[in-house]
Amino acid sequence: MNNITIGQYISGDSWLHKLDPRIKLFSLIILLVATFIVPVSANLVPILTMTSMLVLIIILTISTKIPLKKVLNGLKPIVFLLTFTFIIQLFYVKTGNLVVNPIEMYISVSSIAAIILFIVFYNLTKKHIKFRILYFFFAVFVVFLLQALLPYVSLTSYTLEIYDQGLLRAGFIFLRITNVIILTSLLTFTTMTTDLNYGIEALLKPLKIIKVPVDMIAMMLSLTLRYIPTLLIETEKIMKAQASRGVDFKESTFKEKISQVISLLIPVFVISFKRSEDLGNAMEVRGYVIGAKRTRIDEYIISFKDIITVVLSIVILGAVIYTRVM
Amino acid sequence: MIKVKDLSFSYNGHDEALKNVTFDIKKGSWISILGHNGSGKSTLSKLMVGLLTPSKGHIEIDGLLLNDENLLEIRKKIGIVFQNPDNQFVGVTVKHDIAFGLENQRVPHNEMKEKINYYANLVGMQDFLNKEPHQLSGGQKQRVAIAGALAMEQDVLILDEATSMLDPEGTLEIVNLIKKLNQTYHKTIITITHDLSFATQSDELIVLKGGEMILKGTPKEVFKEEDVLKSSHLELPFELSVYNEALKDEKISKKVVEALWAFNSKM
Amino acid sequence: MGIQFKDVSYMYQGIKENYDALSHINLNIEEDGEFIAIIGHTGSGKSTLVQHMNALLLPTSGKVNVLGQELPPQKKEKINHLRQKVGLVFQFPEYQLFEETILKDIMFGPKNFKSTEVEAMEKAKKAATIVGIDPELYEQSPFRISGGQMRRVAVAGILAMEPKILVLDEPTRGLDPKGRKDLMKIFKDLHEIEHKSIVLISHDMDIVSEYAKRVIVMDRGKIVFDGKKEALFEHPDFDKFHLELPTSLKILKHLEKEIGLPYQPKYDFKSLLSYLKEVDYE
Numbered sequence: 001m002n003n004i005t006i007g008q009y010i011s012g013d014s015w016l017h018k019l020d021p022r023i024k025l026f027s028l029i030i031l032l033v034a035t036f037i038v039p040v041s042a043n044l045v046p047i048l049t050m051t052s053m054l055v056l057i058i059i060l061t062i063s064t065k066i067p068l069k070k071v072l073n074g075l076k077p078i079v080f081l082l083t084f085t086f087i088i089q090l091f092y093v094k095t096g097n098l099v100v101n102p103i104e105m106y107i108s109v110s111s112i113a114a115i116i117l118f119i120v121f122y123n124l125t126k127k128h129i130k131f132r133i134l135y136f137f138f139a140v141f142v143v144f145l146l147q148a149l150l151p152y153v154s155l156t157s158y159t160l161e162i163y164d165q166g167l168l169r170a171g172f173i174f175l176r177i178t179n180v181i182i183l184t185s186l187l188t189f190t191t192m193t194t195d196l197n198y199g200i201e202a203l204l205k206p207l208k209i210i211k212v213p214v215d216m217i218a219m220m221l222s223l224t225l226r227y228i229p230t231l232l233i234e235t236e237k238i239m240k241a242q243a244s245r246g247v248d249f250k251e252s253t254f255k256e257k258i259s260q261v262i263s264l265l266i267p268v269f270v271i272s273f274k275r276s277e278d279l280g281n282a283m284e285v286r287g288y289v290i291g292a293k294r295t296r297i298d299e300y301i302i303s304f305k306d307i308i309t310v311v312l313s314i315v316i317l318g319a320v321i322y323t324r325v326m
Numbered sequence: 327m328i329k330v331k332d333l334s335f336s337y338n339g340h341d342e343a344l345k346n347v348t349f350d351i352k353k354g355s356w357i358s359i360l361g362h363n364g365s366g367k368s369t370l371s372k373l374m375v376g377l378l379t380p381s382k383g384h385i386e387i388d389g390l391l392l393n394d395e396n397l398l399e400i401r402k403k404i405g406i407v408f409q410n411p412d413n414q415f416v417g418v419t420v421k422h423d424i425a426f427g428l429e430n431q432r433v434p435h436n437e438m439k440e441k442i443n444y445y446a447n448l449v450g451m452q453d454f455l456n457k458e459p460h461q462l463s464g465g466q467k468q469r470v471a472i473a474g475a476l477a478m479e480q481d482v483l484i485l486d487e488a489t490s491m492l493d494p495e496g497t498l499e500i501v502n503l504i505k506k507l508n509q510t511y512h513k514t515i516i517t518i519t520h521d522l523s524f525a526t527q528s529d530e531l532i533v534l535k536g537g538e539m540i541l542k543g544t545p546k547e548v549f550k551e552e553d554v555l556k557s558s559h560l561e562l563p564f565e566l567s568v569y570n571e572a573l574k575d576e577k578i579s580k581k582v583v584e585a586l587w588a589f590n591s592k593m
Numbered sequence: 594m595g596i597q598f599k600d601v602s603y604m605y606q607g608i609k610e611n612y613d614a615l616s617h618i619n620l621n622i623e624e625d626g627e628f629i630a631i632i633g634h635t636g637s638g639k640s641t642l643v644q645h646m647n648a649l650l651l652p653t654s655g656k657v658n659v660l661g662q663e664l665p666p667q668k669k670e671k672i673n674h675l676r677q678k679v680g681l682v683f684q685f686p687e688y689q690l691f692e693e694t695i696l697k698d699i700m701f702g703p704k705n706f707k708s709t710e711v712e713a714m715e716k717a718k719k720a721a722t723i724v725g726i727d728p729e730l731y732e733q734s735p736f737r738i739s740g741g742q743m744r745r746v747a748v749a750g751i752l753a754m755e756p757k758i759l760v761l762d763e764p765t766r767g768l769d770p771k772g773r774k775d776l777m778k779i780f781k782d783l784h785e786i787e788h789k790s791i792v793l794i795s796h797d798m799d800i801v802s803e804y805a806k807r808v809i810v811m812d813r814g815k816i817v818f819d820g821k822k823e824a825l826f827e828h829p830d831f832d833k834f835h836l837e838l839p840t841s842l843k844i845l846k847h848l849e850k851e852i853g854l855p856y857q858p859k860y861d862f863k864s865l866l867s868y869l870k871e872v873d874y875e
Contacts (some may be wrong), residue, residue, distance in 0.1 A: 127736060194422065241689040246705025246754070273686060279413055282413065286426055288430050294432060295428070295438070297438055521770070561770030564799060565843075568862065582869060589843075589847045
């Protein structure tokens with residue numbers, strides 16, 4: 001019928017797949033905290049810590065038999081952020097030793113013109129390039145290169161001083177962000193959304209003490225997950241129906257676009273409101289009482305492996321704290 | 327099994343959606359409640375499962391008087407499947423949806439597993455337990471809804487326009503399932519519909535118009551009243567109209583008329 | 594000009610697999626006078642086929658020609674105008690209603706195709722009359738009317754665009770018997786009075802038998818039958834299509850089997866009863 005699946009679960013039976021979701025989520029949080037505790041610096045110890053974490057994470061990934069490529073794909077959305085952060089570090093860190101002699105960068109008519117031309121060229125050709133991310137890095141490099149090479153009709157200039165500390169710090173932050181992304185991806189790739197839901201519910205349980213309606217939140221989360229694919233399908237149907245009445249985002253003015261978006265939003269809202277009413281009735285008739293105790297069809301049993309995982313995560317956190325305190 | 331007496335309801339205080347409806351339903355029978363849109367059929371079904379409180383009259387299910395205090399008890403006796411397959415499918419998968427009612431009833435885990443497998447089998451969805459709702463057809467979703475209701479082991483099942491949104495294949499799946507439930511498993515079944523070809527197979531029919539009960543009887547008795555039915559915006563299905571015309575027409579031989587009725591009961 | 598499909602295939606790209614939703618379709622639909630029913634099991638490609646007729650989908654191979662416009666179009670060609678010329682009404686079209694008033698909603702289509710406010714209002718009123726929506730409802734919210742009325746408003750929204758060809762995807766699904774009859778009468782009148790070509794997807798053999806002239810049967814993306822409805826329902830090898838017969842034929846077959854009444858195909862109420870009266874049987 002339809003090929004949408006909720007979430008990014010990739011089926012498999014690695015040890016990570018089989019871990020209890022509560023343990024996975026808890027361990028993830030601990031490891032994330034550990035990643036952020038490692039201080040940003042260009043000293044040996046933090047760098048070693050961070051790198052060993054990365055190595056550990058890659059070993060983890062390989063052990064789950066999930067193709068490394070898929071995990072690295074999770075980095076795609078933030079390539080821009082990573083590059084931006086990298087450049088900022090490069091520009092603003094002025095400690096340590098110069099890596100190369102200071103380079104004079106010109107913002108001139110010629111360099112601006114060249115940059116604009118290059119950006120146009122980049123946008124036109126990027127569809128044909130296979131390794132887009134590398135091409136993007138190359139493009140960023142060229143933009144700077146052009147500033148260094150074209151002083152003609154200079155408007156202003158600045159000096160680019162690349163310090164080793166800057167490079168190290170930039171690399172460090174890059175590693176940290178990469179670690180976070182890969183860890184989180186590992187979780188979502190190896191855990192079904194229903195299980196993730198349960199993990200979140202379990203972790204929120206302590207909040208019951210301060211009267212947070214955890215059960216209700218868990219039910220809402222579960223219903224949301226259940227309805228996302230359905231809503232997507234319904235939205236597509238409405239888009240097609242309105243397209244058949246002339247709605248065309250490509251060939252319309254801005255003012256028209258507003259009424260066209262309304263023609264998509266209102267039907268979706270109407271469907272959703274009717275749905276809530278019907279669903280409320282259906283749930284009530286099937287005996288659902290908000291806040292009442294319920295049993296559960298899914299069973300979650302903590303095994304020895306789960307305990308080991310938690311212990312190891314805490315040990316890692318401890319080690320990181322130790323290196324920091326030292 | 328079910329006793330409805332002088333049941334009346336009004337949504338806004340003055341216009342009565344249901345007026346003094348009275349009828350009994352015997353255990354193990356299959357009743358169809360027919361009526362045009364706005365005749366009060368949905369109001370009636372909601373009253374019977376305690377989603378609405380009557381302004382007058384009362385409902386008794388298996389000896390238990392329906393009121394606000396004993397809703398939990400009532401919901402163990404009577405279940406309902408609604409019209410929109412997507413708007414009552416709560417679970418993330420088929421398994422979870424059938425489990426929903428059982429979880430609410432705090433059925434212990436092992437018993438739950440058994441029941442889910444049993445009722446999924448009964449409705450023919452045992453190979454779909456891990457499928458998500460958007461991967462299912464309308465008929466399949468309704469079968470899951472029925473399994474979910476059956477799993478709660480209520481004596482009475484109401485199907486409120488459960489096939490109205492389905493294609494003929496889906497409708498046939500459901501009709502066959504209902505027949506099985508009533509004839510093999512002796513469930514008391516109430517179908518609410520505007521589709522008379524469905525209704526021909528019930529034991530008894532009740533026709534509502536403007537909130538009032540205007541006809542009650544066996545299909546044969548009710549279908550004779552073609553004019554009354556027409557005035558309630560109910561169309562006889564093709565085969566029944568043919569039968570009624572043939573009945574009236576002397577030029578058509580009696581054998582043909584009998585065979586036409588046999589065709590109708592077979593449908 | 595009409596609509597022509599020349600060796601059209603449509604490959605559906607799913608997450609897990611690709612498959613041919615349409616496979617080597619060859620089809621010719623005249624611009625007017627046709628009343629075609631497209632039938633076939635769920636997944637046979639009916640919806641995919643009709644979505645090519647107003648360019649909602651473009652073929653992945655082969656060519657479709659819609660009223661002179663070839664699809665897939667050349668680089669700069671605009672195809673939005675085809676949606677006005679071939680009006681497509683989806684299943685449960687009442688879901689597309691969204692405007693503040695019924696009249697405004699019906700005007701939405703014409704306005705998207707550059708009608709002025711005045712022109713759109715005229716077209717909307719005309720369409721509303723065709724589907725039987727009273728003028729007193731014009732300023733009502735489309736959400737405060739019955740389901741059957743909402744459907745008619747949605748159909749009016751397409752008719753107001755004054756399409757040359759009307760394509761309908763199970764227009765009567767979910768309606769009660771009277772609603773079905775009333776809606777089909779609207780299409781029948783449009784066909785007979787204005788000679789519009791109507792293409793109808795339906796699962797209901799009785800609707801097919803009563804209204805359609807030509808039937809196209811689809812199976813797994815291919816056309817397995819294209820011809821007059823009589824030729825289909827009287828086909829010697831009808832069982833291979835795995836379709837139901839219309840009720841009138843079922844009755845006649847039943848009468849032949851049970852009491853030996855000679856079988857003669859009759860497709861509607863009147864002719865069936867006349868036959869039962871005339872036939873020499875005892």
